[in-house]
Amino acid sequence: MKDTLQPSELAYVPFVSVANMMRLIHTIGPGQMMADMASVIEADFKRWPEFDKTPRIAAHSEEGVIELMPTSDGAQYGFKYVNGHPANMARGFQTVTAFGVLSRVDTGYPVMLTEMTLLTALRTAATSALVTRLLAPKGAHTMALIGNGAQCEFQAVAIRELCKINTLRLYDIDDKATNKAAKNLRAQGFDVTTHTSPEDAVTGAQIITTCTADKQFATILTDNMIGSGMHINAIGGDCPGKTELHPDILHRSDIFVEYPPQTRVEGEIQQLDPEHPVTELWHVFAGQKPGRTREDQITLFDSVGFATEDFSALRYVHAQLETHPFFDPLDMLADPDDTRDLWGMLMRAG
Amino acid sequence: MKDTLQPSELAYVPFVSVANMMRLIHTIGPGQMMADMASVIEADFKRWPEFDKTPRIAAHSEEGVIELMPTSDGAQYGFKYVNGHPANMARGFQTVTAFGVLSRVDTGYPVMLTEMTLLTALRTAATSALVTRLLAPKGAHTMALIGNGAQCEFQAVAIRELCKINTLRLYDIDDKATNKAAKNLRAQGFDVTTHTSPEDAVTGAQIITTCTADKQFATILTDNMIGSGMHINAIGGDCPGKTELHPDILHRSDIFVEYPPQTRVEGEIQQLDPEHPVTELWHVFAGQKPGRTREDQITLFDSVGFATEDFSALRYVHAQLETHPFFDPLDMLADPDDTRDLWGMLMRAG
Numbered sequence: 001m002k003d004t005l006q007p008s009e010l011a012y013v014p015f016v017s018v019a020n021m022m023r024l025i026h027t028i029g030p031g032q033m034m035a036d037m038a039s040v041i042e043a044d045f046k047r048w049p050e051f052d053k054t055p056r057i058a059a060h061s062e063e064g065v066i067e068l069m070p071t072s073d074g075a076q077y078g079f080k081y082v083n084g085h086p087a088n089m090a091r092g093f094q095t096v097t098a099f100g101v102l103s104r105v106d107t108g109y110p111v112m113l114t115e116m117t118l119l120t121a122l123r124t125a126a127t128s129a130l131v132t133r134l135l136a137p138k139g140a141h142t143m144a145l146i147g148n149g150a151q152c153e154f155q156a157v158a159i160r161e162l163c164k165i166n167t168l169r170l171y172d173i174d175d176k177a178t179n180k181a182a183k184n185l186r187a188q189g190f191d192v193t194t195h196t197s198p199e200d201a202v203t204g205a206q207i208i209t210t211c212t213a214d215k216q217f218a219t220i221l222t223d224n225m226i227g228s229g230m231h232i233n234a235i236g237g238d239c240p241g242k243t244e245l246h247p248d249i250l251h252r253s254d255i256f257v258e259y260p261p262q263t264r265v266e267g268e269i270q271q272l273d274p275e276h277p278v279t280e281l282w283h284v285f286a287g288q289k290p291g292r293t294r295e296d297q298i299t300l301f302d303s304v305g306f307a308t309e310d311f312s313a314l315r316y317v318h319a320q321l322e323t324h325p326f327f328d329p330l331d332m333l334a335d336p337d338d339t340r341d342l343w344g345m346l347m348r349a350g
Numbered sequence: 351m352k353d354t355l356q357p358s359e360l361a362y363v364p365f366v367s368v369a370n371m372m373r374l375i376h377t378i379g380p381g382q383m384m385a386d387m388a389s390v391i392e393a394d395f396k397r398w399p400e401f402d403k404t405p406r407i408a409a410h411s412e413e414g415v416i417e418l419m420p421t422s423d424g425a426q427y428g429f430k431y432v433n434g435h436p437a438n439m440a441r442g443f444q445t446v447t448a449f450g451v452l453s454r455v456d457t458g459y460p461v462m463l464t465e466m467t468l469l470t471a472l473r474t475a476a477t478s479a480l481v482t483r484l485l486a487p488k489g490a491h492t493m494a495l496i497g498n499g500a501q502c503e504f505q506a507v508a509i510r511e512l513c514k515i516n517t518l519r520l521y522d523i524d525d526k527a528t529n530k531a532a533k534n535l536r537a538q539g540f541d542v543t544t545h546t547s548p549e550d551a552v553t554g555a556q557i558i559t560t561c562t563a564d565k566q567f568a569t570i571l572t573d574n575m576i577g578s579g580m581h582i583n584a585i586g587g588d589c590p591g592k593t594e595l596h597p598d599i600l601h602r603s604d605i606f607v608e609y610p611p612q613t614r615v616e617g618e619i620q621q622l623d624p625e626h627p628v629t630e631l632w633h634v635f636a637g638q639k640p641g642r643t644r645e646d647q648i649t650l651f652d653s654v655g656f657a658t659e660d661f662s663a664l665r666y667v668h669a670q671l672e673t674h675p676f677f678d679p680l681d682m683l684a685d686p687d688d689t690r691d692l693w694g695m696l697m698r699a700g
Contacts, residue, residue, distance in 0.1 A: 010443065011368060017681035018361060022699040030696070052409055059402055059422045061455045066427050068418050072409050077416050079431070081451065083458025089689045093360065093457050097683045101431065105411045107443050108433025117684035121692055150686075153693035177690050184693050330680075331367035333447045334467035336500075339439045340527050342471055343503035343534050346380070349372040 011335035016114035016317060020326035024317070025118065027324055034158040038126040041312040048282035050074060051308050055262040058239065063087055065239055071307035077103045078311040080116055084239065086213050095150065095213050096120065102314040112318045113330060116310070121151055123313040124305060125158035128233045132207060133162045134284060134291045135256065135299040136231040140206035141167055146198050146220050146244075147212035147236055148172035148181035155209050155235070156185055163207075167191045171201035173212075199225055210244045211235040223248035228296040235303045237268050245300075247271045253300035256281050256291075258309070267302040278302070361685035366464035366667060370676035374667070375468065377674055384508040388476040391662040398632035400424060401658050405612040408589065413437055415589055421657035427453045428661040430466055434589065436563050445500065445563050446470065452664040462668045463680060466660070471501055473663040474655055475508035478583045482557060483512045484634060484641045485606065485649040486581040490556035491517055496548050496570050496594075497562035497586055498522035498531035505559050505585070506535055513557075517541045521551035523562075549575055560594045561585040573598035578646040585653045587618050595650075597621045603650035606631050606641075608659075617652040628652070 016024070025033055044051070056069040064085030071078060082098035089095055098116035103109060143165045145152050149172070159165050168190050172178045175196070182192045195201035202208055202225050210220050213236060226232070226249050237243040245268050255278045257263040264274055281301075283289035292299055321327055336345035366374070375383055394401070406419040414435030421428060432448035439445055448466035453459060493515045495502055499522070509515050518540050522528045525546070532542045545551035552558055552575050560570050563586060576582070576599050587593040595618050605628045607613040614624055631651075633639035642649055671677055686695035 015680070018684045019681055019699075022696055025696060026700045054407065057404065057407055057418070057420060059420060059427055059455075061422075061424065063456045064458050066420075066422075066453060066455070066458050068407070068420055068429060070407060070409060070416075070418055072411075072416075074411065077409055079418060081429070081460070083453070085456075085458045088457055091457070092689065093459060094684060094686075094689050094692075097459060099460070099682050103416060103433070105409075105416070106413045106435075107438055107441070108414050108416050108435045109443060109447060110431070110449070115682055115684065118692065118696065149690040150692040180688065180691055180694070184691070184697070187697070330365070331369055332449050332465050334368045334444060334465065336444070338530065339442065339444050340499040341530055341534070342444075342468065342500040344530070346372055346375060346468065347534070347537070349369075350376045 011331055011333045012329035013110045013332045014112050014321060014327040015330040016112065016327050018115045018118065021115050021118050023326045024320060024324055031157050031161040034122050034126040034129065034154070035161045037123055037313055037316050038130040038158070038162060040316045041123065041127055041309055042130055042285055044308050044312045045282045045285040048286070053259060053307070055259070055265065056307060069307040069310055071311050072105060073311070075105055076315060077105050078314040080120070080307070080310040082116070082120060100310055100314055102318050109333065112314065112321070113332070114314065114317055119313050119317065121154045123309050124151060124235065125154035127309050128155055128209060128235060128301065128303065129158035129162040131256065131281065131301045132159050132231060132233060135301065136163060137206050137229045137292065137295060140231070141165060142169065142205045143167070143207040143209060144169040144171070144202045144205035145181070146171050146201060146208065146210045148177040149211065149213055151211040151235065152181045153184050155211060156190060157188060160190070165207065169193050169195055169201045169205055171195045171198050207231050209233040209235060212244055218244055219246045220244040221249060222246045223252070226252065226298060228298065230298050232298070232300045233303060234268050234300060239266050240270060243268050243271055250300065253298040254279065255300045255302050256284065257302050258304065258306040262306060263302055263304050266304045269302055361681055361683045362679035363460045363682045364462050364671060364677040365680040366462065366677050368465045368468065371465050371468050373676045374670060374674055381507050381511040384472050384476040384479065384504070385511045387473055387663055387666050388480040388508070388512060390666045391473065391477055391659055392480055392635055394658050394662045395632045395635040398636070403609060403657070405609070405615065406657065419657040419660055421661050422455055423661070425455055426665060427455050428664040430470070430657070430660040432466070432470060450660055450664055452668050459683065462664065462671070463682070464664065464667055469663050469667065470660070471504045473659050474501060474585065475504035477659050478505055478559060478585060478651065478653065479508035479512040481606065481631065481651045482509050482581060482583060485651065486513060487556050487579045487642070487645060490515060490581070492519065492555045493517070493557040493559060494519040494521070494552040494555035495531070496521050496551060496558065496560045498527040499561065499563055501561040501585065502531045503534050505561060506540060507538060510540070515557065519543050519545055519551045519555055521545045521548050557581050559583040559585060562594055568594055569596045570594040571599060572596045573602070576602070576648060578648065580648050582648070582650045583653060584618050584650060589616050590620060593618050593621055600650065603648040604629065605650045605652050606634065607652050608654065608656040612656060613652055613654050616654045619652055
């Protein structure tokens with residue numbers, strides 16, 4: 001139907017569908033792509049002061065949350081739309097779906113629309129891997145993965161890529177999820193054991209990654225499960241009322257966060273005094289503050305996911321489109337010959 | 351390329367392109383469509399307390415602004431992405447482009463993605479017409495249109511549809527814009543005169559609509575130009591530092607606004623004390639406060655455009671798609687067979 005109303009080049013926005021995102025991931029390789037994205041995320045953390053930052057704008061309902069996450073570095077602007085609906089799974093929908101847009105600041109024109117359900121899984125795992133490389137104890141060889149849903153395998157693959165961790169101990173409240181993850185991860189060459197309790201799963205692990213999805217205060221990890229020297233990635237607690245760790249763990253840990261104004265509201269530290277000391281990750285990446293300083297230190301990445309990570313992911317994908325043409329042109333912007341003559345454009349199409 | 355990776359029904363989001371939006375407008379008729387949208391906008395103003403409201407989230411730069419405008423009525427969620435870049439025109443780009451998404455609150459899934467450059471022009475004009483019908487003096491027959499850019503003709507057509515105004519007096523700082531608008535509006539059967547000064551244009555008009563685009567404090571209208579009993583729609587002043595009216599006019603007018611927390615920052619009233627009394631339009635639509643009370647009263651609609659108006663426009667278009675199939679299915683959402691097996695979906699596509 002488009003031939004009679006063919007828009008100009010300016011009106012087209014490259015669109016990366018889910019099918020095309022999968023093609024891109026397979027062309028580059030999932031592990032390589034997350035490693036490459038981690039480099040971009042790290043580079044953007046290092047130039048943190050250049051970004052316009054704001055806590056995400058959340059619309060909460062009984063069933064879940066819909067969020068907009070914008071940011072800009074002054075040259076490009078990006079935002080992500082993402083939902084989180086724990087009850088979706090039982091209805092055959094994804095808990096988390098997302099899409100995003102990258103734009104030019106100078107014209108305000110979008111330059112890419114992309115699916116971000118897969119891309120969010122990649123960037124979340126890439127960020128965890130980056131922080132794990134920064135903070136995990138020396139010689140770490142085993143990771144416990146608590147919560148074996150949609151995010152689990154991405155975490156494992158990214159952390160292996162950056163941290164050489166090949167031994168995994170899995171636990172989920174639903175053993176079907178654990179079996180699914182075990183099968184997928186063994187197919188990727190991991191050494192995997194499955195466990196029937198979180199206590200059992202964390203035994204002998206130096207790294208614990210929690211990525212559960214309940215929208216309620218939960219206590220996936222209790223204090224007695226956490227030995228000295230561990231590194232914890234707490235991925236799942238990412239909105240008000242949603243946490244995974246007992247507060248005693250937080251008091252024993254040195255806590256690293258992305259953006260305190262958002263993490264204080266959404267992260268594990270919503271359980272703590274608003275003045276409780278935390279370290280901003282960008283200070284560590286930029287060499288302005290230390291990461292791990294002692295072998296017996298417990299380090300905690302209180303991950304909630306921040307807009308700059310999505311921005312890094314968007315600009316990474318946008319750069320890939322130059323060599324991998326995995327996109328369709330989308331007629332999303334009106335483009336009249338005379339920019340003031342929108343009415344005339346409409347009438348001439350009639 | 352889509353055949354080998356065919357997504358399920360759940361993964362598709364209906365997309366209304368610019369070409370399809372033009373088809374929809376021509377099928378319904380632009381005047382009729384704006385009148386229908388005005389009814390939806392009015393209905394949503396009447397149930398104002400049901401909406402989650404927040405001032406739009408703006409990213410300002412030297413060249414312009416990029417904004418996200420979300421809102422929800424608890425059942426549906428909508429947001430618009432819109433830019434405003436006055437310098438775009440000289441570069442062959444639109445000053446304002448926009449797109450938007452409507453979603454279900456219960457699942458968080460988008461149900462429509464649509465162009466909103468044209469739709470914003472329609473909803474802005476529909477809102478002006480609705481407010482003009484509410485506040486204009488009895489027997490008004492002539493409107494001055496100051497600023498003859500992309501929004502001008504839409505304003506005229508919508509206001510004629512709702513208020514039976516057929517006589518127009520045009521002025522723009524650039525007479526090419528005035529000539530373009532005069533030609534377009536005469537083709538629509540309006541009685542049009544063109545003028546070389548705003549003073550001249552407003553003479554004999556009972557309604558003045560300003561829709562200029564400069565991003566700076568401007569004084570399009572001065573106090574001596576405004577006679578008693580007039581109604582003014584100030585459309586163009588819609589971000590910090592961008593105004594169109596001399597403050598003396600504001601002091602003589604009764605001022606009607608959409609959402610005070612946004613209008614105080616972006617509207618004409620940014621020039622006034624933050625406590626200056628204004629009337630919220632929804633109170634008037636809901637019958638809780640009076641509109642025009644005297645023949646000699648100057649009424650001013652300090653329009654900035656609010657998210658609920660975009661929400662009304664989105665749900666209007668979405669409803670039309672049931673009978674007018676002017677959309678393409680977009681593979682925007684990942685939809686694995688097992689919702690927890692995103693990795694497995696990715697691997698099977700490989």
